[in-house]
Amino acid sequence: MSYRMDISRRGLLAGSTAAATGLAFQRLARAQTRSGSLTVGVNANLLTLDPADANDTLSQSAARLMLEGLLSFDKDMKVIPQLAEKYEANDSATEFTFHLRQGIKFQDGTPFDANAVKVNFERIANPANHLKRQGLIAMLDHVEVVDDHTAKCVLKSPFGAFLPTVAHPSLQLLSPAAIQKYGKDIGRNPVGTGPFSFVNWSPDTLKVRKNPTYWQSGQPYLNDVTIRSNPEDGARIAMLQAGEAQFIYPIPPQLAKVVQANPKLDLVNDPSIVVRYMAMNVMKKPYDDPRVRQALNYAVDKKTFVRVVYNGFAEPLLSAEPPHVTFYAQQAEYAYDPAKAKQLLAEAGHPNGFAATLWGANNTLSITGMQFLQQQFAAIGVKLKVEPLEGGVMASRIWTVQHPADSQLELYYGAWSSSTGDADWALRPLFATSAFPPSLYNVGYYSNQAVDADLKGALETADPEKRSGFYADAQKRIWQDAAWVFIGVESVIGGRDKSLHDAYRLPDGGMMIDAAKYA
Amino acid sequence: MLGFLARRLLGTIPVLLCVSLFSFGFVRMLPGDPARLLAGPDATLQEVQLVRQSLGLDRPLWQQYATYIGQTVRGRLGQSSRTGQPVATVIGERFMPTLLLTIAAMGWSTIIGIAIGVVSGVRRGRWQDQASMVLAVSGISFPAFWLGLLLIDLFAVRLHWLPTGGEAGWASFILPSFTLGVAVAAVMARFTRSAFVEVAGEDYVRTARMKGVPERLVVWKHTLRNALIPVITMAGLQFGFLLGGSIVIETVFAWPGLGRLLVDSVNYRDYPVIQAEILLFSFEFVLINLVVDLLYAVVNPEIRLA
Numbered sequence: 001m002s003y004r005m006d007i008s009r010r011g012l013l014a015g016s017t018a019a020a021t022g023l024a025f026q027r028l029a030r031a032q033t034r035s036g037s038l039t040v041g042v043n044a045n046l047l048t049l050d051p052a053d054a055n056d057t058l059s060q061s062a063a064r065l066m067l068e069g070l071l072s073f074d075k076d077m078k079v080i081p082q083l084a085e086k087y088e089a090n091d092s093a094t095e096f097t098f099h100l101r102q103g104i105k106f107q108d109g110t111p112f113d114a115n116a117v118k119v120n121f122e123r124i125a126n127p128a129n130h131l132k133r134q135g136l137i138a139m140l141d142h143v144e145v146v147d148d149h150t151a152k153c154v155l156k157s158p159f160g161a162f163l164p165t166v167a168h169p170s171l172q173l174l175s176p177a178a179i180q181k182y183g184k185d186i187g188r189n190p191v192g193t194g195p196f197s198f199v200n201w202s203p204d205t206l207k208v209r210k211n212p213t214y215w216q217s218g219q220p221y222l223n224d225v226t227i228r229s230n231p232e233d234g235a236r237i238a239m240l241q242a243g244e245a246q247f248i249y250p251i252p253p254q255l256a257k258v259v260q261a262n263p264k265l266d267l268v269n270d271p272s273i274v275v276r277y278m279a280m281n282v283m284k285k286p287y288d289d290p291r292v293r294q295a296l297n298y299a300v301d302k303k304t305f306v307r308v309v310y311n312g313f314a315e316p317l318l319s320a321e322p323p324h325v326t327f328y329a330q331q332a333e334y335a336y337d338p339a340k341a342k343q344l345l346a347e348a349g350h351p352n353g354f355a356a357t358l359w360g361a362n363n364t365l366s367i368t369g370m371q372f373l374q375q376q377f378a379a380i381g382v383k384l385k386v387e388p389l390e391g392g393v394m395a396s397r398i399w400t401v402q403h404p405a406d407s408q409l410e411l412y413y414g415a416w417s418s419s420t421g422d423a424d425w426a427l428r429p430l431f432a433t434s435a436f437p438p439s440l441y442n443v444g445y446y447s448n449q450a451v452d453a454d455l456k457g458a459l460e461t462a463d464p465e466k467r468s469g470f471y472a473d474a475q476k477r478i479w480q481d482a483a484w485v486f487i488g489v490e491s492v493i494g495g496r497d498k499s500l501h502d503a504y505r506l507p508d509g510g511m512m513i514d515a516a517k518y519a
Numbered sequence: 520m521l522g523f524l525a526r527r528l529l530g531t532i533p534v535l536l537c538v539s540l541f542s543f544g545f546v547r548m549l550p551g552d553p554a555r556l557l558a559g560p561d562a563t564l565q566e567v568q569l570v571r572q573s574l575g576l577d578r579p580l581w582q583q584y585a586t587y588i589g590q591t592v593r594g595r596l597g598q599s600s601r602t603g604q605p606v607a608t609v610i611g612e613r614f615m616p617t618l619l620l621t622i623a624a625m626g627w628s629t630i631i632g633i634a635i636g637v638v639s640g641v642r643r644g645r646w647q648d649q650a651s652m653v654l655a656v657s658g659i660s661f662p663a664f665w666l667g668l669l670l671i672d673l674f675a676v677r678l679h680w681l682p683t684g685g686e687a688g689w690a691s692f693i694l695p696s697f698t699l700g701v702a703v704a705a706v707m708a709r710f711t712r713s714a715f716v717e718v719a720g721e722d723y724v725r726t727a728r729m730k731g732v733p734e735r736l737v738v739w740k741h742t743l744r745n746a747l748i749p750v751i752t753m754a755g756l757q758f759g760f761l762l763g764g765s766i767v768i769e770t771v772f773a774w775p776g777l778g779r780l781l782v783d784s785v786n787y788r789d790y791p792v793i794q795a796e797i798l799l800f801s802f803e804f805v806l807i808n809l810v811v812d813l814l815y816a817v818v819n820p821e822i823r824l825a
Contacts, residue, residue: 241676399555
C-alpha cells in the first residue's frame with residue numbers, strides 16, 4: 001500500500017512539474033505577441049540599413065521603417081509625394097525642383113532641409129563613396145540649394161524617369177549629422193525622418209520603436225516592430241501559426257493553402273511587377289528567325305503554367321512589362337496553339353523541331369517552371385535539356401560574358417522586377433542594344449533600332465504623354481518580334497494575422513508596414 | 520606535458536598557413552564574379568566595377584593574398600564584402616550561438632548515447648539490446664529537417680510550449696539541441712556498444728570476472744573505461760563537425776549560427792568571411808584533437824603524452 005502511494009505521489013509530482021513547465025513555456029511564447037508590437041517573419045537576413053548601399057528589396061523595405069524619401073510609392077507603385085510637397089521638371093528633363101515640407105526633423109534632431117537633400121543625393125552619386133546604388137543617380141550633376149526648403153537636382157543628361165528614381169527606396173534620406181558621425185557605419189546606425197527609430201540589429205533580428213516626434217500626427221500606430229529572419233518556408237509559416245509573427249513573407253505558392261486553411265490568418269495575395277520570361281539568344285540559330293521565337297510563344301499554355309507552376313498565384317504576361325509598371329500597353333495574346341507553333345517551325349525549316357538547352361536559377365520554383373516548358377516544347381518537337389545553375393555559375397556564364405559571340409546561352413528562364421516601377425527600368429536593361437551583358441541584362445542580345453530610339457526618346461522628356469507614346473511603340477515592337485517567350489507575372493504572397501490591418505506587400509516584392517495597426 | 524602542449528600548438532602554425540593558402544585559392548576557383556553577385560541583380564556595369572574596386576578584387580592575386588596574410592597575422596580578418604562589417608564581428612556574433620547549441624546538443628546526446636550503448640553492450644542479444652539499436656538506427660535515419668519541422672508543429676504551433684526558432688532564452692535551445700543531438704546520440708550509442716562488446720571479450724575482462732570482481736566494477740572500470748578511447752575520438756569528431764554549424768538545423772530553427780553564415784557567404788562569394796570561417800574550423804579541429812589526446816591520458820593513464 002505504502003509503495004503504491006509512493007508511486008502515485010511521484011507521478012503527481014512529475015505531472016505537476018510538467019504542467020507548470022508547459023504553462024511557463026506557454027506564457028513565454030504568448031508574451032512575444034503584445035498588442036502594439038508587430039513581428040514580421042522574412043526569409044533572409046538584412047544586409048545593411050543604408051538603402052543606398054543595399055541591392056536587396058528586404059533591406060530597403062526594412063530601412064523604409066526609419067527613413068523616408070522626397071517621393072515614395074503607394075501600395076500600387078504609383079509615385080506619391082513624401083518629404084517633398086510638390087515638384088516640377090523642365091521640358092528637357094534635366095532639372096527637377098522639389099519643394100520640401102517644413103518643420104520636419106530627423107530622429108537625432110537635425111532639421112530636414114534642402115541641404116540634407118544635397119548631402120544625401122551627392123553622397124550617393126559620388127563614385128568615390130562606392131555605394132552599390134550609385135548607378136541609380138549617376139546622371140546627377142549636382143543639387144542646388146535654392147533656399148532652405150527648395151532643392152533643385154541638375155542632371156548631366158536628360159533623364160525622363162528621374163521622378164520614379166527619386167521614389168526608389170535607395171534614395172531615402174539619412175540625417176546629414178549621422179552621415180558625418182558614423183561614416184561607413186551609417187548602415188548599422190540609420191537615422192531618418194521615418195515613423196520608427198532604430199533600436200538594435202543582431203544577425204537575424206532588427207528592432208525599431210515608435211518615433212515620438214514623427215511629423216504625421218497620430219502615426220505610427222504600433223509601438224515597436226521586429227523583423228526576424230527565418231529562412232525555412234515551413235518554419236516561417238509556423239511562426240505565424242504560433243502567433244510569434246503577425247506578418248510573414250514570402251510564402252511559396254504551394255504552401256499558400258496552409259495559411260488559407262487557418263481561420264485566424266489572411267493570405268496576402270497582390271499582383272507584383274515580377275515578370276517571368278524565357279529569353280532566346282537571337283545571335284544564335286535557330287532563334288535568329290522570328291518565326292521560331294513566335295512558335296515557342298504559341299507552344300506555351302500560359303494559363304496552365306499559372307495553374308501548375310504557381311498554384312494560380314500569377315497572371316499571364318501580356319506585354320514586355322507587367323501592368324503595374326508605368327506606361328503599360330497590353331498586347332494581343334500569343335494564344336496557346338501547338339498546331340500553329342508546329343507550322344511556324346516547319347516554315348522556318350524545322351519541321352521536326354530541334355534540341356536546345358535551357359538555363360535558369362537553381363531553386364524549386366524555377367526548376368518547376370523550366371520542367372513545365374520542357375513538357376510544352378516536347379509537344380512541338382523541341383527537345384529541351386533543363387540545366388539549373390547556381391548563382392555564381394550563372395553570373396560567369398550569362399551576365400559577365402564580354403562579347404555576344406562568346407555567349408554559350410541558348411535559352412534562359414528568368415525573372416525581372418523594375419525596382420523604380422517605371423517603364424524605363426522595365427525595358428531598357430532587357431531590350432536595349434546598349435544593354436548587352438556585361439553592362440546590363442539583355443541576355444538574348446535582342447536588338448531593334450526602332451526600340452532603341454523609343455527607349456532613348458522616352459528618357460529625353462519629362463512629359464508623361466510623350467513618354468507614353470514612346471513606350472507603347474517599344475512594347476508593340478518587342479512583342480511582335482517575340483523577343484522573349486512572354487510567360488507570366490508573379491503574385492506577391494504573404495501571410496497576415498487577421499487582426500492586423502494595413503500591412504501590405506508592394507508589387508516590387510517589398511513590404512509596407514509603416515501605417516499598420518491592429519483592429 | 521607542457522612541452523607536449525607547446526609543440527602541438529606550434530605545429531598548428533604551418534597547418535593554418537596551408538589552410539589559408541588553400542582556402543584563398545579555393546574560393547577564387549568558385550565560378551562567378553563576386554563583384555557582380557554583391558552588386559545585385561539589377562546593378563549596372565559601372566556599379567559592379569565600383570564594388571570590385573572597393574573589395575580590392577581588381578588587384579593581382581599575389582597582392583590580394585599578401586594583404587590577406589598580412590592582415591590575418593596582425594589579427595585583422597578584413598571586412599565582410601556583403602555587409603561591410605569587420606569579419607571578426609560577423610563571426611563573433613555567430614560563434615557563440617553555434618558553440619552553445621553544440622554544447623547543449625553534445626551534452627545530452629553523449630551521456631544518453633553512451634548510456635544506451637553500455638546497456639546494449641551489457642545486455643547483448645537481449646530485448647534491451649535490440650530496442651536500443653532500433654532506437655539508434657531510427658535516430659540516425661530520421662532526417663533532421665523532417666524531425667525539426669515535426670517538433671515545431673507539435674511544441675510550437677499546437678501546444679504553444681516552445682518558440683519555433685531563433686535564439687531567445689533557454690527555451691529556444693530545447694528543440695534545436697534535441698534535433699541536433701538525436702543523430703549524435705545514435706552514433707555514440709552504436710559506437711559505444713561495438714567498442715564495449717569488443718573490450719568485453721578481452722582476456723583481462725574475463726580474468727577480472729574469474730577472479731570474482733563484482734559485475735558493476737567489471738562493467739564500469741574494466742570494460743567501459745577501456746572502451747571509451749574510440750568513443751572519445753568519435754565524440755571529438757562530432758563536436759568538431761557540430762562547431763562548424765549545422766546548416767539544416769540552423770535553417771529549420773532560424774538559428775543565427777556559423778553554418779548559415781557559411782552558406783550565405785558562399786552564395787554571395789564573400790571571400791573574407793569564407794576564408795575566415797575555414798581558418799576557424801581548421802583551428803577548432805586542431806584544438807579538439809589536442810583535447811582528445813589529453814583525454815586519452817586521463818581515461819587511460821598508461822597512455823603517455825610526449
